[in-house]
Amino acid sequence: MLMRLADERATGAFLRDQGTLYLAEGRVVHAESSAAPGIDVLLTVGGALLPQGWQEALSLAGTRHEVGRQLVDSGRVTEGELEMCHLGALFDAAFFVLGPASGPTRFRYGVAHWLGRVRPVPAEAVERETRRRRALLDSVWSCPDLDTAPVVPRPPAPGQAVTGRQRALLRLADGVRTPTAIAWALGRPAFHTLIEVRRLAAAGLVETPRQAGPAPHAPAPQDCAEPDIALLRRIRDGLEASL
Template sequence: MLLRLADERATGALLRDHGTLYLVDGLVVHAESPSAPGIDVLLTAGGRLARSGWEEAVDQAGARREVGRYLVDSGRIGGGELEICHLGALFDAAFFALAPGSGPTRFRYGVAHWMGTVRPVAAAAVERETLRRRELLDQVWPYAAVDTAPVVARGPAPGQLVTRRQRALLELADGVRTPAAIAWTLGRPAFHTLLDVRRLAAAGLVDTPDEPVTTSPGTVPSWVATLSADPDIALLRRLRDALEASL
């Protein structure tokens, strides 16, 4: 449907359960998703733009749908920096909005976003990048449970190095926060946070919280019999821990 709307040079909002894409003359000009921090979070969380400056831009230019232009014209942010940040937010939100199983797709003609046009992107490029990101996640760690579940940090092995970026994420992996919540807290794109979490999972540094397991010495829990041909990685880790405890 996105590509058909692009061929029609349609203007409006493509709505799905996990996000919305805004088109002008068939080009994607903005995207937002409840799963991804918006451009306001990306700009303000790291201190690049004061929250009051963002709110002023929305108040002064939101009704005219020129928030992006106001930020640049008022000198609060450079044009190139705004484009880079906006593209990051656009591709990030589009990844979730275009996810398989995101519910019915609807299009409302004529709807425009208050951000205004910053850097339009071809619909085919958005689709291509979304597919590339999905494939990349599966290549790094093919178990999607860590994408949506609360994650908990695991101690590094002797000699295992952790980067500053990874350490900041691990400090928030408390068994309560999901990767999306961590992304919002850090002010990072949600996809990049998912990618970092999957890399940490592959390195054994992050996991989904385990439920308490009680076993008698030398026995294997009864839930081992529920393993299927496509087991959940957290289940495998519970099995490993139970076996180690029985040795």
């Protein structure tokens, strides 16, 4: 359906359960998803823009669908900063909107987004990047449960290094926050956080609370399509301790 709308050079909102793609003349101009921090979060939490600056631009230009242009013309962000942050938010949200579990699709013709056009992207490129990201996640650590479950840290093995970026994520891995909730708190794209969490899992540095074992007499949840993770970690820890 997205490719058909692109061929038609349609303008409007492509709606699915996980969010919305906004099209202008068949190209994707913005994307939003409840699973991904929006451009406002990436700009303000990331430190490029003060929250009051964002609110002012939204109030002044939101009804004209020119918030992006207002941010640049007022000198609050540069054109390059806006474009990079916009593309990051667009591809991040599109990953969830175009996911296989995102439900039925509807299209509302004529709908425009309040941000305005920043850097339109061909729909084919958005779809291709979404497929690439999905394959990349599975190549890092094929356990989709990690994307939606709260995560908790595990102690690093002796001599195992943890980067500053990983430490910031691990501090928020409290057994309550999911990876996407951590992304919102850090002001980072959700997909990048999913990748980091899967890398940490592959290194044995995070796990989901359910991996610690089921409650007494409760049926054990179904494992991912991977070898026994807990067993592999025990073997790894034992080998590293013996070196």
